[in-house]
Amino acid sequence: MLKKILLPTILLLLAYGFWVSSDFKMIAAGISVFLFGMLSLEEGFQAFTGGTLERLLRRTTSSTGKSLLFGVASTTLMQSSSLVSVITISFLSAGLITLTAGIGIIFGANLGTTTGAWLIAGFGLKVNIAAYAMPMLVFGVILIFQSSRSLKGIGYILAGLGFLFLGIHYMKEGFESYKDTINLAEYAVAGYPGVLLFTILGVLATVIMQSSHATLVLTITALAAGQITYENALALAIGANVGTTITAILGAMSANEAGKRLAAAHLVFNMVTGVIAIAFIYQLVALVNGISTVVGIADDDYTLKLAVFHSVFNVLGIAVMLPLINLLVASLEKYIPEKRPEIDQPKYLSDSSAAFPGTAVEAVRLETLRVYEAALRIIIDGLGMKSAEVLSDTDLEQSLAAQARIHNFDIDAMYERHIKGIYSAIVVFISDTTFSRREEQSADLRWLRDSNIHLVEAVKDTAQLQENLIYYTGSENQDMREAYNRVRMQIGLIIRDLEEMRASGAGVMDVLSLDALKLLADEDQNRINQILTELIGKRAVTPEMGSSLINDSVFAHNICINLINAAQHLFVAGELHLTQAAHDVVLDKSDLTLIGAQASNEKPEQIIH
Amino acid sequence: MKRKKLLKMLAKVLDMEGRKQRKHRDELEILLEKLEKKKSELEQKMLRETNERKLVRLGKEIEIVKAQRIKGFIALQDLKEE
Numbered sequence: 103m104l105k106k107i108l109l110p111t112i113l114l115l116l117a118y119g120f121w122v123s124s125d126f127k128m129i130a131a132g133i134s135v136f137l138f139g140m141l142s143l144e145e146g147f148q149a150f151t152g153g154t155l156e157r158l159l160r161r162t163t164s165s166t167g168k169s170l171l172f173g174v175a176s177t178t179l180m181q182s183s184s185l186v187s188v189i190t191i192s193f194l195s196a197g198l199i200t201l202t203a204g205i206g207i208i209f210g211a212n213l214g215t216t217t218g219a220w221l222i223a224g225f226g227l228k229v230n231i232a233a234y235a236m237p238m239l240v241f242g243v244i245l246i247f248q249s250s251r252s253l254k255g256i257g258y259i260l261a262g263l264g265f266l267f268l269g270i271h272y273m274k275e276g277f278e279s280y281k282d283t284i285n286l287a288e289y290a291v292a293g294y295p296g297v298l299l300f301t302i303l304g305v306l307a308t309v310i311m312q313s314s315h316a317t318l319v320l321t322i323t324a325l326a327a328g329q330i331t332y333e334n335a336l337a338l339a340i341g342a343n344v345g346t347t348i349t350a351i352l353g354a355m356s357a358n359e360a361g362k363r364l365a366a367a368h369l370v371f372n373m374v375t376g377v378i379a380i381a382f383i384y385q386l387v388a389l390v391n392g393i394s395t396v397v398g399i400a401d402d403d404y405t406l407k408l409a410v411f412h413s414v415f416n417v418l419g420i421a422v423m424l425p426l427i428n429l430l431v432a433s434l435e436k437y438i439p440e441k442r443p444e445i446d447q448p449k450y451l452s453d454s455s456a457a458f459p460g461t462a463v464e465a466v467r468l469e470t471l472r473v474y475e476a477a478l479r480i481i482i483d484g485l486g487m488k489s490a491e492v493l494s495d496t497d498l499e500q501s502l503a504a505q506a507r508i509h510n511f512d513i514d515a516m517y518e519r520h521i522k523g524i525y526s527a528i529v530v531f532i533s534d535t536t537f538s539r540r541e542e543q544s545a546d547l548r549w550l551r552d553s554n555i556h557l558v559e560a561v562k563d564t565a566q567l568q569e570n571l572i573y574y575t576g577s578e579n580q581d582m583r584e585a586y587n588r589v590r591m592q593i594g595l596i597i598r599d600l601e602e603m604r605a606s607g608a609g610v611m612d613v614l615s616l617d618a619l620k621l622l623a624d625e626d627q628n629r630i631n632q633i634l635t636e637l638i639g640k641r642a643v644t645p646e647m648g649s650s651l652i653n654d655s656v657f658a659h660n661i662c663i664n665l666i667n668a669a670q671h672l673f674v675a676g677e678l679h680l681t682q683a684a685h686d687v688v689l690d691k692s693d694l695t696l697i698g699a700q701a702s703n704e705k706p707e708q709i710i711h
Numbered sequence: 712m713k714r715k716k717l718l719k720m721l722a723k724v725l726d727m728e729g730r731k732q733r734k735h736r737d738e739l740e741i742l743l744e745k746l747e748k749k750k751s752e753l754e755q756k757m758l759r760e761t762n763e764r765k766l767v768r769l770g771k772e773i774e775i776v777k778a779q780r781i782k783g784f785i786a787l788q789d790l791k792e793e
Contacts, residue, residue, distance in 0.1 A: 599768075611745055614779060618772040683738035686786035687746070687779040697774055 129276030129320075136269025136316050139262045140182060142242075146258030147180050163203035166427060170420070173210020181266075181315065183215035187350040187368055191361040201431050204364045208350075209371060209420050212343070216413040218315050219339070222270060222322050223405035232271035238264030273323045291334065297383055300334040301376070304341020314346035318412070322405050332404045336383065339412050344376045359441060363434040370430065375419025390414055445523035446476070451531045462535050463546045469528050470550050470557075470672055476520035477557040477668075478597055481661065484513045484564045485571060485590045492594045493601055502587040502594075508572045513565040521561065525554055549671040556668035560661045567657040570650045581642045585633060585651055589658045592626045596662045600669050613673055616666050617689045623662035624698050630655040736790045743783045750776045 120127040162172040173190075177183045187208055194204040238260045245257025291299050308317045318339060325335040347369045354365030379386060390411045391401075399406045423430070449472070450465040482489050486508030491501050532547045571590065574582045599619055603612055634651050637643045643651070670688070689697075750773060757769045 611749055614746070615749075615772050615775065617775040617779065618768065621771050621775060622768065683735065683742045686739055687742060687783040689775065689778055689782065693778055693782065697778055 125276050125279040127276075128279065129273050132269045132272030132274075132276055132323075133311065133316055133320060134269070135265050135272060136319060137311060137313060139265025139267075139269055140313055140315065141262070142258050142265055143180065143262030144182060146255045146260075146262055147182075163199045163207065166202060166206040166424070169199075169203040169206025170210040170213075170424075173207035173212075174214040175210075176207075177211040177214025178217045181215075181218055181221075182313075183211040183346060184313065184350070186211045186214070187364075191350060191354055191364050194360045194364050201360060201363055201367075201434065202427060204360075205367045205371075205427055205430065208364065208368045209423065212371065212375070213413070213416045213420060215314060215346070216409065216416050219318050219322065219409035219412045220406075222319050223326075223409040232268060235264045235267035235271065238267070270319055270323065273319060274326070276323075292331075296331075296334055297337045297340075297380055300330075300337030301341040301344070301380060304338035304343075305345040306341075307338070308342045308345025309348045314342040317342035317345070322408060325408060326405050332407070333383075333387075335404070335408050336387070336411050337380075339408060340376050340379045340383075340415070343379075343412075343416070344372050347372050359438055363438045366434055366438060367430055371419060371423050374423060375415060378418055378422060379415040386411060386415055386418075444519065446472075446520045448472075448524050448527040448531075451527050456531065456535050462531075463550070466528055466532060466547055466550045467672065469524055469531075470553050470668075473521055473524050473528070473554055473557050474668060474672055476516075476524075477561050477665075478601075480513055480516045480520065480561050481564045481593065481665075482597065483511050483516070484561075484568050485593060486511070486575070487590060487594050492597055498591050498594050498598075499587070502590055503584075505575070507576045510572060511568070513561065513568060517558075517561050517565075521558065525558060528554055546671075553668040553671045556664040560664035560668070563657045563660045563664070567654050567661070570654050574647070574650070579643065579647070581637050582647055582651070585630065585637070586654070588630060588633070589651075589654060592623070592630070593658055593661050596623060596665060600665060603669070604673055613670055614684060614687065616670055617694065619666050620663060620689070621694050621697060623659055623666070624694055626662075627655055627659040628698070630658075732790060736787065739783060739787050739790065743780060743787065746776050746780045746783065750780070 116130060119130065163169045173186060177186045180186060190199070190204050190207045190211075194201065199207075242257045242259070242261030242264055245253050246261060248254055248257065304317055304321070307320070308314050311317060321330070321335050321338040321342070324330045325332065330338070347365070350365040350368045354361045390407055393410055393414065394401070394403075394407050397410075399410065448469050450468045452465075456462050456465075479489065482492050486505065487498075487502070490496075491498060529551065532551050535547065567589070571586050574586045577583060596619060600616075603616075606612070631652070634643075634648060634655070638645070638648045753769055753773050753776065757766065757773070760766050760769060
């Protein structure tokens with residue numbers, strides 16, 4: 103409700119103001135032109151993001167000191183602490199810089215933004231800057247129409263500066279004329295009530311204009327025209343400093359937790375600085391007078407003194423907050439914790455991906471690949487292996503034998519977290535789209551659904567295998583330890599082969615050779631059974647141990663076969679339609695058994711894997 | 712009756728099913744050629760390979776390709792007879 107009436111009310115008030123006072127119109131137009139200049143300047147600097155700015159940011163934020171300097175330099179150059187803070191939030195959200203570095207930049211940006219007050223007070227009010235504004239606008243607009251991104255960027259920067267200068271000029275003119283008709287200084291409030299009132303006004307003005315620069319320019323020009331008192335102008339500057347955090351807060355709303363932390367740090371810093379400035383305002387005024395005398399600023403040059411004050415209280419804020427930066431980081435991490443999604447959600451399944459048969463199939467394939475990757479991680483971790491070893495040329499037999507104990511790994515929890523959400527979404531997506539697709543795509547979706555089922559079965563079988571595996575790999579019986587390590591190795595080597603195939607960009611022909619892996623898995627299981635028979639014959643294992651090993655070798659075999667079957671449809675991006683012919687030649691279980699039997703008759707001594 | 716005859720004639724002219732079958736047959740023939748090529752490549756690779764585990768794997772792959780070719784020829788024969 104408030105939102106609905108706010109804008110019309112502001113517009114009506116402005117219209118009334120324009121009607122009763124042409125000077126007010128001039129000041130308001132000046133603010134508008136100034137803000138437009140800021141937007142143009144931001145647009146110009148954004149043309150250089152995506153390259154130079156990012157490289158600079160990465161290189162110059164390796165320490166807090168460097169981050170601070172970067173914040174000062176970049177804000178001085180861009181004349182917008184808001185732009186710097188929003189860019190910093192986006193970099194932090196993307197994980198390109200640390201929170202400490204981000205806070206350093208924000209501290210620096212607060213100091214950098216005070217250069218604006220110096221420029222306006224020292225240059226803007228003393229020189230006819232409108233004379234510089236005109237050529238800047240002309241050159242800027244010409245460059246904006248160029249096709250080159252860099253030239254366009256320079257054009258926006260020049261035009262932005264031109265508009266800034268023009269805006270300052272109009273504000274100055276407006277206040278000069280105002281002086282003749284009305285004296286706002288008569289409404290000045292002395293003492294702490296005045297400080298608090300004008301601080302709040304400064305916050306409000308900055309929140310509305312979303313620019314502390316604009317508030318400062320307004321304050322300095324009003325001060326130069328004698329429309330506000332020096333003391334009230336100082337309070338407005340403090341308010342502008344606090345109000346400027348609104349841009350970062352708005353920017354952080356769409357950012358992740360890291361971005362929110364930085365916006366909170368920005369707010370904390372500016373609030374603390376504001377409180378210090380208000381609490382010690384009279385001491386700071388005395389300090390400013392002292393500094394002004396030393397640097398040769400005239401006693402009655404209140405605009406430059408305001409610039410000094412702005413810089414002094416920001417330096418003071420940095421001096422107070424810098425030693426507390428680690429505490430600030432720790433508190434922010436505590437109070438704004440990183441939310442980890444409990445359940446992984448699908449990334450590619452959407453209404454737009456369901457709109458076309460090809461994209462629907464590819465979306466399901468990509469989601470299934472995520473399920474496949476999660477399943478591999480769970481299987482490897484669940485069996486106490488290390489991904490780096492499984493997926494490299496490491497001698498698995500040796501590394502598994504050297505392992506003292508397998509730690510418990512909650513496979514069910516990992517399944518719930520990383521697979522179930524995506525798997526469920528895939529099932530729903532396929533059932534919603536299958537019947538409206540062409541026959542070819544429907545078949546592809548069915549095969550992909552089967553791949554998912556195979557992967558889920560592989561994970562479930564791993565959970566079944568895990569209990570005995572943990573127990574027997576830690577047992578005193580060396581034969582059982584070796585047998586279970588062999589079971590693990592069998593799965594590890596199949597995963598290694600599958601991943602090698604995936605990395606080499608598998609085509610239909612490679613996928614057909616997955617049948618060879620199935621044959622190897624069959625023969626591995628036979629080999630384990632053979633070992634088991636020997637162990638039972640030698641009375642090296644108890645009957646209970648034997649039955650456990652038999653069951654678990656079946657689970658291991660199922661894991662391998664399920665992974666291979668899943669890979670069969672999953673690895674062939676964009677060639678799924680060819681699998682119709684490929685399906686005719688893929689060997690089934692009976693074919694593999696026959697080949698296996700022939701091989702064992704021909705070469706009984708051969709050991710697989 | 713006339714309508715049924717007309718539809719039958721139309722189906723024969725369009726022959727959707729036959730076209731699909733021909734496509735399937737062509738794909739299968741291409742695949743069989745590829746399998747033959749793959750078999751010779753694997754045999755060549757086997758001659759150069761020294762790693763024992765990889766040798767065993769290559770041997771299995773050759774056996775598989777042979778079995779797949781046989782299965783493919785049978786499927787092709789069935790398609791031709793249909």
